[in-house]
Amino acid sequence: MDAEGSYSLVDGAGTEMEKGDARIVLAGDGLELRPRVGKYRLISLRDVASIANANFQIDIVLRDGRRLRLSMLGRRYEDMVRELHRSRNELIMRDLLMNEKLRKPGVKAELRPFRGAEGPCEIRLYGTAMIIMPLRHGLQRVRYSDIEGIESKDYILRIALTSGELMALTMLGREMEPLWRAISDAMSELSRETQEVIKAAYPQADGQTSEAAAALLQEGRAAGRWEIEDISPELWKGLVEELQARGLGSEYAHLTSEGRGDMVRIGMKKPLSGDDVYIWFMVPILGPKGNAVAVEATSSQNEGRATYFFRIAPRTLYPSMDEEGRDAAAETCMDAITAGLREINFRRQPIYLSDEQLRVEPWTRYRFPAMLIPELRDLRARFIGRVSHTSEDNWKAKVGELLSFNAASRNDAARWKDPDDAEPSSEPQESED
Numbered sequence: 101m102d103a104e105g106s107y108s109l110v111d112g113a114g115t116e117m118e119k120g121d122a123r124i125v126l127a128g129d130g131l132e133l134r135p136r137v138g139k140y141r142l143i144s145l146r147d148v149a150s151i152a153n154a155n156f157q158i159d160i161v162l163r164d165g166r167r168l169r170l171s172m173l174g175r176r177y178e179d180m181v182r183e184l185h186r187s188r189n190e191l192i193m194r195d196l197l198m199n200e201k202l203r204k205p206g207v208k209a210e211l212r213p214f215r216g217a218e219g220p221c222e223i224r225l226y227g228t229a230m231i232i233m234p235l236r237h238g239l240q241r242v243r244y245s246d247i248e249g250i251e252s253k254d255y256i257l258r259i260a261l262t263s264g265e266l267m268a269l270t271m272l273g274r275e276m277e278p279l280w281r282a283i284s285d286a287m288s289e290l291s292r293e294t295q296e297v298i299k300a301a302y303p304q305a306d307g308q309t310s311e312a313a314a315a316l317l318q319e320g321r322a323a324g325r326w327e328i329e330d331i332s333p334e335l336w337k338g339l340v341e342e343l344q345a346r347g348l349g350s351e352y353a354h355l356t357s358e359g360r361g362d363m364v365r366i367g368m369k370k371p372l373s374g375d376d377v378y379i380w381f382m383v384p385i386l387g388p389k390g391n392a393v394a395v396e397a398t399s400s401q402n403e404g405r406a407t408y409f410f411r412i413a414p415r416t417l418y419p420s421m422d423e424e425g426r427d428a429a430a431e432t433c434m435d436a437i438t439a440g441l442r443e444i445n446f447r448r449q450p451i452y453l454s455d456e457q458l459r460v461e462p463w464t465r466y467r468f469p470a471m472l473i474p475e476l477r478d479l480r481a482r483f484i485g486r487v488s489h490t491s492e493d494n495w496k497a498k499v500g501e502l503l504s505f506n507a508a509s510r511n512d513a514a515r516w517k518d519p520d521d522a523e524p525s526s527e528p529q530e531s532e533d
Contacts (some may be wrong), residue, residue, distance in 0.1 A: 101126050101183050103176035107133055109141075114166025118254055124170060129191055131160075137226075143168070145188045146468045153181045153236070160184075163471060182235050193224075193231055195468040200227040200445065204282045209257075210271035215240055223269065225282055228290070228319060228445065232267075242267065243442075244287045245319035252280040256518040259283070288372075294318045296514040297368050297377045304339035309335065320442040322367030322434070339366050343379055346398040350492055351407065352381065354499070355394045359385035363427070364436055369397075369446050381444075382437060384412065385428035389507045390424075392484060393433050395500075397446075404487045406521075408451065408481040410437055411503055415510050433482065440479030444469060451479055452486055485516030493501060 108119035118138055125132040126454055131148075133141040143162065152159045156177050158170040161340045173180055204225035210219045217237035224231045232240040242261065249260040256278055257269040272279060290307045294314040305313070316323040327451040328336040343352050343366070356364060366381045380397035384390070395408040412433045413421060421429065444450050450466040471475055484506050487498045498518060 101176075103173050103180050105173040106171045107135075107445060108169045110167050117166070121172075124173075124180070126180070126187060129187070131184070137147065145191050146464075146471075148188055151184055151188065153182070155378070156344065158184065185234070185236055185238070186401050189233045192239055192468065193233070193473065195465060195472075200229075202226055203286060204279070206233075207275045207279055209269040209275075212268040212270065214265070214267045223278075223279065230283060230286075243319065244290055245321070247283070247287060250259075250280060250283055250287075252276055290319050290482075293370050294368060294379055297342075298335070301342040302332070302335045305332065305335060317366075317368050320367060320369040320438070320446060322365035322380070322438050324365050325362060330334065339379070343381060343398075345519070346379060348379075348396060348398060350383070351396050351495075354496060355383040355385075355396065355407075358499070358503075359383040359390070359394065360430070363430060363434075365438075367438065381433060382434055384434065385503065386412075386423075386426050386430060388419075391415065392503060392506055393430065393437060395437060406448075406486040407489070407495070407499065408448070408486045409484040409506070409516075410479070411481075411484055411506065411512065415506075415512055436475070436478050440475040443473050443475045448486075450476055451483055481512070483515065485518065486521070487518060488521055491522075
């Protein structure tokens with residue numbers, strides 16, 4: 101859409117860079133400023149940090165600190181507000197969902213106050229989450245695995261989250277029951293998939309054991325050894341045997357010998373493509389040559405694998421930390437790794453690609469998530485490097501090299517680079533993610 105109006109652009113310090121009258125055009129993923137006098141500008145919606153609107157003015161904050169104000173839009177003001185949010189939300193959704201399948205298309209509803217958003221919205225259901233797209237706010241993402249309860253009553257759909265938040269949707273009309281059923285079905289499907297893997301690892305598990313374990317492991321979560329053994333010691337043994345059966349026995353044995361076997365966490369995740377649920381684990385490596393968490397996962401046939409390492413604490417701080425402090429920092433790091441991996445659906449490329457690589461095609465699709473998702477930013481900041489799997493002896497030697505590099509470095513931004521690790525190809529390899 102387009103509109104005639106006025107604009108002003110100021111830098112991060114508040115100094116006015118330019119202003120005037122212009123034709124304002126919203127097309128594709130960009131906002132164009134076509135001044136009557138002055139420089140043409142194209143602003144990518146991926147560079148927009150926030151949009152606010154009040155008093156018939158639209159204030160746009162860019163990620164580099166600049167601020168753009170649009171005014172004097174006349175009758176096109178409401179249309180421009182709505183379309184700016186819609187276009188940006190669609191772009192965010194494409195980038196953040198990373199190819200999740202659509203389960204149920206848009207359902208119109210009215211959102212009661214929730215995370216700062218309210219009013220008319222559209223609900224879409226995807227593979228692992230529901231998306232709320234308000235007309236005048238940024239989108240909200242709610243994972244099915246974070247839903248504690250759902251109730252359809254008195255023309256209101258109420259969704260209680262494990263965080264304690266409550267989301268309420270009204271004005272659903274005939275879509276009330278179909279939406280309730282679709283969300284419930286998605287939740288049931290995720291739980292069933294997790295319980296099937298638990299049953300495979302420990303066939304003797306009864307219904308109560310499977311349900312309790314599924315609550316800990318559902319949709320990418322990783323649980324610690326003591327959490328699983330509290331439900332069933334035999335279940336933990338079964339999960340370890342499942343790792344070994346899937347070809348991770350030597351990696352598990354080596355990494356737990358290098359690190360804290362008593363702090364291992366095991367999780368499971370169904371990939372976006374394919375039916376097989378894969379299992380993953382992480383091990384904190386402490387001591388003088390530690391300050392790292394190793395992450396390993398099963399993979400599909402003919403798919404390359406690598407072990408990923410993440411920094412536990414700032415490198416200048418770690419040597420002075422006592423054992424209790426290191427243990428606590430390792431637990432926090434593993435929480436951060438789990439949260440980050442779940443946010444990006446366990447894709448690896450958004451983690452290891454450099455800032456420079458994210459600026460060029462085809463990797464620009466990960467640039468927005470890297471800026472927008474706090475959990476991914478933390479994951480990228482903690483990333484030390486990855487060791488690809490070749491021969492067992494070569495892998496072990498390079499794991500040692502990476503840990504020595506990490507222990508010697510005092511720069512948190514320094515990454516270990518395997519000279520034999522090829523650069524990512526020019527086209528995205530979905531199976532690798």
